[in-house]
Amino acid sequence: MSPLVHLCTPADWRAALDDGALRPPGPFVHLSHPGQVHVPAGRLHPGRRDLVLLVVDPARLPDPVREEPDADGTRFPHLYGPLPTSAVVAVVPYRPPAEPVLPAPDDALGRAVALSLSVRTRRAAEVRDVPGGVAVLDPRFPHSYDDNRVVLGEPVDADTVARAVSGAGLAHPVATLTWPGAGDVAGRLAGSGWQAEELLVMARRPTPGLPGAERAEVVDQREVHPLWEASWRRSLAGVPDLDEVVAQLVGREARTGRVVAVHDVVVRADGRVVAAGQLRVDGATAAVESVMTDPAARGRGYADAVLARSLELAAGAGCDLVVLEADAADWPRHWYARRGFAVVGSVWETTAPQAGGATHDSSR
Known part of the structure; x- marks a missing residue:
């Protein structure tokens, strides 16, 4: 039908x-x-x-x-x-x-890509048309690469990607390539000095009643800020203007809840938030984002509890699909696979060289 x-x-x-x-x-x-x-x-x-x-x-x-x-x-x-x-x-x-x-109802990859693009577009301060997609911009958060980038869903060649990025007025020249087979173009960009990172799109059905869900709770997002701040400071140590960068990366998150239903899920130890994750619900599709545990609290199943509660929330919201993105070259992809997430496709993050040949970290 x-x-x-x-x-x-x-x-x-x-x-x-x-x-x-x-x-x-x-x-x-x-x-x-x-x-x-x-x-x-x-x-x-x-x-x-x-x-x-x-x-x-x-x-x-x-x-x-x-x-x-x-x-x-x-x-x-x-x-x-x-x-x-x-x-x-x-x-x-x-x-x-x-x-x-x-996307069709049974197209997990198409639904995942649609959710990612839609959230970025709906929360953007400005959206510009570029060949093959859009550029999303938000001058309030210039250090957020996620909110200032080109997102391309239609097949284009490497030169077109480069022109779209250079013409979009981005402080950080980042492009997301989401069409099937985009890895070929990402490879050609990498050969020209770009940074190219494959993100695996993983999916599973939500399930209520998973073990450990009762250990996690939904909180006001502000309660997660200290954990986020500490994580960003560790990963961005040495970056100029670190205080301002971290403030923007934490502050941007409040906008997401204005366009989709957001649930911030945490586990506490001794009254302190030590693990967290975010579930974004957009109709029948939900996305898991930013699952993390304080390094001093790892190995105690806290992330499992966060994920279990998130899947329970998705089921309760009427979702039939939960998706996430995982770095193809990093260990979390295996952690999610052991918890029932299967790879349904991939997207590519590509970053143009800076002056002097260096590349930006596109993870912000």
Whole structure:
């Protein structure tokens, strides 16, 4: 069964995530087949490029969908009841005239990539079109590479990547390549002096009742700040303006909760947060981010407890897919694999050389 779509504002979708459903203003939610969405977009939101498309799996809808004529006689699917957030398998930025890429319900990689791109786009202070994708920028956090980068989802060659990065006005020349087979282009960039890092996209179904989940709790994000600050200071020791860099990297995180549902999960020891992770829920897809343990508290199963509670939360939110990204060259990928995550594909982080030939660390 082909997906349906619903066009809405990011604010309306964020409110729906808290409510568990997008509720119709009248007797039905106006849906579209993918090839029709330009009609309601032009009629209701002419010229806007800050909207999102909810990709809806019809099989997950509890209420009837009826094909009915609109005011001009065009037939559209109408959902007679609320649209559950658990029926939305992806949330895709709608930026015409670019054709949106709509992942199928069973496309774990497509849904993971859509979530990553969508979060970056929705929380960005500015979004610019570049060949093959967008540049996201946020001058409030210039030290955050994650918020000031090019993200490319359509196949382009290495020269086009380089031009997109150089023309985007980035302080840190970073590009994420997300299309299948992007490793070939990343390899060519590496041959030109770029830094290229493969990130494995891993996925599994959420599961409630895993051992250890009861040891973890959900807290206000500010309680995690000391753990984050200590981690960034260790990894960035020697970086100029370290205090300002760390302040930005910690401060940026509050924006994510304004576009998706965020759960900060921690384990305490002697009243102090010693392990943490973040779960981001966007409809039926959730992402695990930033699982970490204080070095002095490792080896006690705290990260397992954080992950178990996160998977429980995802199941409770109606998600059927939990995803994450892991460095292909680092040990956490094996840790996640032992806990049921399977590799479904990869994306590439590429960083242009600095003047003098050095490269930036794209992990910020």
